[in-house]
Amino acid sequence: MQQNASPSLPTPPTLQPATSESALYRRVWRWHFYAGLVCLPFLALLAITGALYLYKEPIESVLYAKLRAVDDTSGASLDAQALIANALKAQPGQHVRFNGPAVPGLSAEVGIRVPGGGTVGIYLDPVSGRVLGQLPDSQRLSEVVKGLHSLMIVGRWANYWVEIVAGWAIVLVVSGVFLWWPRGRKGGVYSLRGHSSQRLWWRDLHAFTGTVAAAAILFLAVTGMPWSAYWGQHFGRITSELGIGLPRYLFGPGPSSSVPLASVGTSVPWMLSQAPTPLSTPPAQDPSQHAGHASVQAPLDSEDQHASSIGVNRALQIFEGLGLPPGTPVSLPSGPQGTYAAMRFPDDVRDQRVVHLDRYSGKVLSDVGYRNYGPAGRAIEWGVNIHTGLQFGWINRLVMLAACVSIVVLTVSAVVMWWKRRPKGRLAAPPRRAADRAAVGSILVAAILGAIYPLLGASMLFALLVDAALPTRLREQFRL
Template sequence: MTTISLAETAPARASASFYRAVWRWHFYAGLLTLPFLILLAVTGGLYLFRYELDGLIHRDLKQVEIRTSAMAAPSAIVANALAAIPGQAVKFVPPETPSASAEVTIRTADGTRKVAYVDPYDGHVLGQLPDKGTVMWVVRQIHSLAYFGPVANGVIEIVGGWAILLVATGLYLWWPRGRSGGVVSVRGDAGKRVFWRDLHAVTGAFAGLFVVFLAVTGMPWSVFWGDQVNRWANGNNFGYPAGVRVAVPMSDEHLHHAGPTSWSLEQARVPESVAKAAAPIGLDTAVAKFDALGLTRGYAVNLPSGPAGVYTGSVYPNDLSRQRVIHLDQYSGEPLIDMSFADYGPLGKALEWGINVHMGQEFGLANQLFMLAVCLAIILLAVSAGVMWWKRRPAGSLGVPPMPPRRRTLYGVFAILGIGGVIFPLVGASLLAMLALDRLFWPMAKA
């Protein structure tokens, strides 16, 4: 009977040991990510409504009174902007609506870029901001930690990978195993730890998959993984989608150097103008050409950077099918390359769709509100985790979950998590660092 009893309890012991190991690494994942996840949730929630908020905050620059008079020519708008801000005009954004201002990006003598906002009816300069200096652009830079430099930007990649591990281990811990409380309902009141445990678990169970979606769709912007996948997806650093091959001279300039572009086109090289013996067509003709070609309003025009430069019209609206980039020869005005979302390969289309949903663009207001709910759920998860930890931790201790009695169980969990570390190398490096710290500061119990 003793032998049978021991045999029956062995699986239970193994299961309990595995549970402890998962709990321990779930704690580590939370320790690393929760402060950053709160930052990402707050800034991401704000950025979902970037057009509305920027339009409100900068309404004196972005909004004008609608008049019945004709709008000024693009060249006149640019000339007025240069009179207010001496330098070289590098980009022109025609007004998207009759009540919107025009924007002119100018590179000054010291190399900085400024944006002049101009009333398109009378050419009056309304004011200026640094390039990417709107409130929502700052929020976006903080969201990616790019505001704090490339090293901090790399931290986001690590946080994204750990967030996926956090959800995976959390779902394992949530799994009912015969329980009814704390699965889809919350027990107790706010003064009890079980309330916060259930609130954390139930929120994570419902929001977990969407948190993973945000983490995965945010990875294309990451400093290492995103860059490598982008280069691989575009092939040989060329960048144009499959099927777009045009026999025109190509420069060494990439599209993303000129300004924000879609992820799939960041490595796209810009063609060169060839009919240099002719006179340049000028900005007015180029804008008229883009309009005639049906480029959706809201587009930006990058101006030729030299004798071989081109006029590049690009637009990335909420409707993915209307994404489009057109390069015009600055002398003949003929399109050298005209590509749209339909020209992207399957991987590019999938990633762009994910990015569009991530940013709350694909399904209008419903998309914005749903992603806002996910951001609020992330904040609730972080707050409930902090309260739960505070109530559980022993006095004077960090409160790391106890070591599993079987050492090989911990290694098994680490090996499973290591799969994510292989897919995301920076995450893998951080996993090894955490394993080293675990061995150094919290020695394992004997097996």
């Protein structure tokens, strides 16, 4: 039968009321955009330097082959004290560390703190004692990469920014997965549509890469937080006070410094970074006079200035007797209350161990390892070891490398996608409409993340205030 009524015309898109889902989608998209705008350059830097750090050992083995490898492995090695004496002839200063060869064919290294400041590594043939060369710590590839990765090369304040970026990376992952969610779609979910010259192809590449790598990127962001200047320090203190990080009783009743281990120039496990530094007790002095008040920042001294010191050779014998293998890096005493400290960082975090010896008696002042950590401490150290690609060998490094590459791909694809969509002269941010309201779920997620990571929460509040206070004229300039 013929219809007399004319079919109704579709409502123009601009007049259609926004559904709650589309309003939430636009709001999440807007936050995803601004988070990326703030984070992308730094995420790319973190990814590139992180990838280099994953393979620092094989890279440095090639770069510093002339310093690390020796040809003649026949004959007995000189003792540590003789090697240190040869190193001091080549570079006067204060010897602060000794790294013996772990296996035949490797050199020994003596760290010398030079009068002008800084530390220089002197490499020696352990058999002949010949100096192979030297390398300032500040120029070592791993130290340069570490400084760039944490932005500590700029200054400590910049590390706070890294913490904020890591927090926003978590926001990027959560919001990105929400934007990718199929919602009944098939195209662009698991495949790339269009041609590489089209924005759609870059959009699909961005979404697919981000979704596949989401878990690894989220893991890197969360496990990187312990190194941050604010969250890491406070988290370590709180877990130790609760007894789920590093129990206080481990260091016994002897004297200890108010200076944490991380501040005295040695590499220590994250869980021990804020622990007090054990101190040696000079002969004929009452230990109770120094407990809690001594400082490790005493004037530099050398072994021969303290005749009653057990000496580095004896200290190495004690460490070996405690089960620490040859080649374990040893920090040498600095000042009359300094200690010998062996720092073992094997690939398996369960074998991690730090031992301090009294420089006069050889008594073990502390012997702390993974076995002593509380549940929070163990979880953090596992995360740190996986983050740095150590725990599961080459498979671990490949997975973390894939995550780093994915972050670079996401950064490049985001910039290309934005450039192709951006009208001339505009920022092209996703628009905010008056009818849009944030869903309770999204507010709750943001509140939880802000409570866990306070610097992220503060930056989110700041972004909200700026977004709300932005004049209409500027909002029109920046809008889609």
